[in-house]
Amino acid sequence: xxxxTGFQSRHLAVVGLGLMGGSLAxxxxxxxxxxxxxEANPESREYALAQGIVDHATDDLRAGVSEADTVILCAPxxxxxxMLEKRIGSYLRSNTLLIDIGSxxxxxxxxxxxxxxxxxxxxxxxxxxxxxxGVAASDGALYRGRPFVLCPTRRTLPATRLRALSLVAALExxxxxxxxxxxxxxxxxxxxxxxxxxxxxxxxxDKQGKSDPQVWELAAGGFRDMSRLAGQDVQxxxxxxxxxxxxxxxxxxxxRVQLAMLEAMLVSRDDQQLADFLRxxxxxxxxxxxxxxxxAKNGK
Numbered sequence: 299x300x301x302x303t304g305f306q307s308r309h310l311a312v313v314g315l316g317l318m319g320g321s322l323a324x325x326x327x328x329x330x331x332x333x334x335x336x337e338a339n340p341e342s343r344e345y346a347l348a349q350g351i352v353d354h355a356t357d358d359l360r361a362g363v364s365e366a367d368t369v370i371l372c373a374p375x376x377x378x379x380x381m382l383e384k385r386i387g388s389y390l391r392s393n394t395l396l397i398d399i400g401s402x403x404x405x406x407x408x409x410x411x412x413x414x415x416x417x418x419x420x421x422x423x424x425x426x427x428x429x430x431x432g433v434a435a436s437d438g439a440l441y442r443g444r445p446f447v448l449c450p451t452r453r454t455l456p457a458t459r460l461r462a463l464s465l466v467a468a469l470e471x472x473x474x475x476x477x478x479x480x481x482x483x484x485x486x487x488x489x490x491x492x493x494x495x496x497x498x499x500x501x502x503x504d505k506q507g508k509s510d511p512q513v514w515e516l517a518a519g520g521f522r523d524m525s526r527l528a529g530q531d532v533q534x535x536x537x538x539x540x541x542x543x544x545x546x547x548x549x550x551x552x553x554r555v556q557l558a559m560l561e562a563m564l565v566s567r568d569d570q571q572l573a574d575f576l577r578x579x580x581x582x583x584x585x586x587x588x589x590x591x592x593x594a595k596n597g598k
Contacts, residue, residue: 305329305464311366312352313359313381315342317428318399319372320436322469323351327438329468336362342433351436360389367391368465370422371398375406376537382409392416395461396453399424401485402541403449403478411452418458421449421478423485424471429526439470446471449478486545491553493535494546496527 310330312319315337323333323346335352336359337343343355356362359381363369369390371378378400390396396419400406403421410419426444428435446466450459459475466473476484503521507513539546563572 305461305468306331307366307368308332309334309366309368311336311363311369312372313337313362313369314372315339315346315352315355315433316372317431317433317435318424318440319370320346320351320433321438321440322370322372322399324436324438325441325469326465327351330368334362334366337433345433351433359385363389363394364391366394368395368461369397371396371400374534374537375400375402375541379405379409379541382406382413387413387417390414390417394418395458395465396420397422397462397465401489401538403447403481405541407449407451407478413453415453417453418455418461419451419453420458420462421447421451421481422462423447423449423481424469426471429529431531441469441471444471445474447474447476447481449476449481451478482542483545486542486549490535490539490542490546491549493527493530494539494550495553496525500525500528 305326307326307330309332310323310326311334312323313336315323315335319335319337320342323335327333327350332354333352334354334356335343335346336356337346338357340357343357346352347355354362363386369386371381371386373381378398386396390413392414394417396410396413396417398406398410399422401423403423407421410421413419424441424444424446426440428437428440446469448459448462448466463473499521503513503517503525560572560575563575
């Protein structure tokens with residue numbers, strides 16, 4: 299095996315061979331002697347085997363993880379939680395590193411904390427993705443330069459943390475360590491709230507389109523950019539937000555205040571106050587792009 303970091307796995311199990319799981323398997327290919335994929339979809343299993351993404355593939359969770367020393371859970375949030383609460387703890391060997399990539403962390407980390415002593419469990423969330431899904435879209439460079447959050451659990455020992463950090467380094471991702479509750483508050487602002495606003499925008503335009511369908515013909519780049527998130531899988535996003543309702547509701551309340559202020563400025567025709575409101579938002583966005591997004595693209 300080769301690899302520029304300290305992460306090495308004798309037997310890596312990736313549970314869920316979609317875009318994210320397939321990309322993880324590709325990225326860790328040179329860091330694992332054997333990779334087993336656990337996936338219910340037979341076509342995804344066959345593709346992963348044919349492409350050499352995994353060495354073995356099964357739809358049997360027990361068979362897929364029982365020999366592994368590293369297990370990565372790449373299923374939807376609710377499925378991860380169910381696996382943790384009902385099954386997987388009895389399948390894993392002692393000293394196994396268990397990490398997930400679920401979009402919310404509080405409930406998952408609580409469930410991880412109840413696993414048998416000896417399992418090295420830590421919550422994870424890589425902040426990356428694509429508009430397309432499925433293992434056929436997987437990309438070994440998907441995590442490169444992107445944030446990868448790690449959240450400790452009651453089953454996170456110093457050795458767990460070091461192993462997880464070495465895994466993140468092998469992905470060439472950027473580690474961020476924080477408590478699960480803080481993570482959920484932050485992603486509510488930058489991920490869950492934007493999805494809701496995008497869906498609300500499309501619903502509003504759709505109602506307008508009922509009276510004048512030509513609105514869809516005129517829709518261009520601005521609408522395309524703002525509406526992109528509304529195209530995400532409804533069941534997946536519903537599961538994510540149902541595990542982070544309080545944080546999302548708090549941010550929606552704050553957003554309503556911003557909308558009310560904008561509405562008042564428009565109704566009163568206060569152009570100067572409107573400009574004063576919009577200018578700091580533009581500057582904050584430009585600063586974020588320059589400092590974080592461009593920096594990530596340049597590998598900084």
